[in-house]
Amino acid sequence: MTETKKDNTEEKILNAAQNVFIKKGMDGARMQEIADEAGINKALLHYYFRTKEKLFDAIFKKVFSKILPNLMDMVYSDLPIEKKLGIFVESYIDLLMKNPFLPTFVLKEMNRNPEFLAKIIKGTGIQPDKIFAMFKKEMEAGRIRKMDPRDLLVNILGLSIFPIAARPLMTIMFFENDKEAYKTFIERRKKTITEFILHSILIK
Amino acid sequence: MTETKKDNTEEKILNAAQNVFIKKGMDGARMQEIADEAGINKALLHYYFRTKEKLFDAIFKKVFSKILPNLMDMVYSDLPIEKKLGIFVESYIDLLMKNPFLPTFVLKEMNRNPEFLAKIIKGTGIQPDKIFAMFKKEMEAGRIRKMDPRDLLVNILGLSIFPIAARPLMTIMFFENDKEAYKTFIERRKKTITEFILHSILIK
């Protein structure tokens, strides 16, 4: 029973902390606000995670593991590259739209502690080399044109992530503050991103 | 003489504040640190800019006007689209590499005050409509394939900005922390971004 209580509280804290940290960042977040959102008090927060820093690190790790997801699925599936890319982009945009503050949060806090970031990356199980190898194979088979595979990966990520991170700017500049119009636009991008990339790399 | 003094101090403050705010953001920045970097004391800071908020707004406005630069040059020049794009990407990457914290700073603080952001955008003289019209003209002339011009603009910006904003991630993931290798990579991207886009949009 005590165990259960503990697990419940810890989970509540983690959820609350994630909400607050993602919106406000490490510096902007307040332990009081996290406590409120978790329905407990500050003292208990410090009982579970001794410092704000430790709590933040736990959240960053959790969140970061989300932002570079099924990237490896793209590698191990044996679908044709067009399908792989389509599925990845679509599910990735879905994920980002459900967590629209996530990209900015990660970009924002990325500079804070590079060593910690490096450690997390190892832990995600993502192996860039495998992704690059997959791209290279496609190039050597003559299905896509030759280019630096790192460029290709960065392009896929940039085309997907940037429009979500720059949401406020885009909503104002392109859609006169119409948030639904922005959403529709991103929804359509699920397809147009893939088209844009394939037009660029496919050898007909 | 007093005037000169004032101008000097104000300029020193603005420079210092820009450095600190860009690296630490609104929440992370400290008035004390800005004062130190400007070689003055806190009180004087408040004498020039009454509050931290006002100082920040001044800096954000200044910095934001940098990040969406010569975008309009791309429109008014009558070079062929290939050249326009090449020149824009190259000069834009140059700008970002000289101010590598700038993209994250803008993305980070973009959510803080959307109305203020909207006001600044008006002030930059950037008219998305003109850019879109230019793209549409190229499409109707059959030089580039038909697509949503907003997609095209976002793609250009995302491909250019994302790799700079995600620098720590990329340096670790792709270059085993070799910062020079990262720089070389970005340097090469000046050309590969344009190639990537042109391959996608040009009608041969």
Place this chain on the structure above:
DNA sequence: GTCTATATGGCGATAGAC
């Protein structure tokens, strides 16, 4: 494990002399 109360330090901002 969870709470109330409090210590401790830091930060934005102001008062007031020069």
Place this chain on the structure above:
DNA sequence: GTCTATCGCCATATAGAC
């Protein structure tokens, strides 16, 4: 216009009862 000194608040963190 520039400085020193200080106020007042708020945030992290701890002490100690239950």
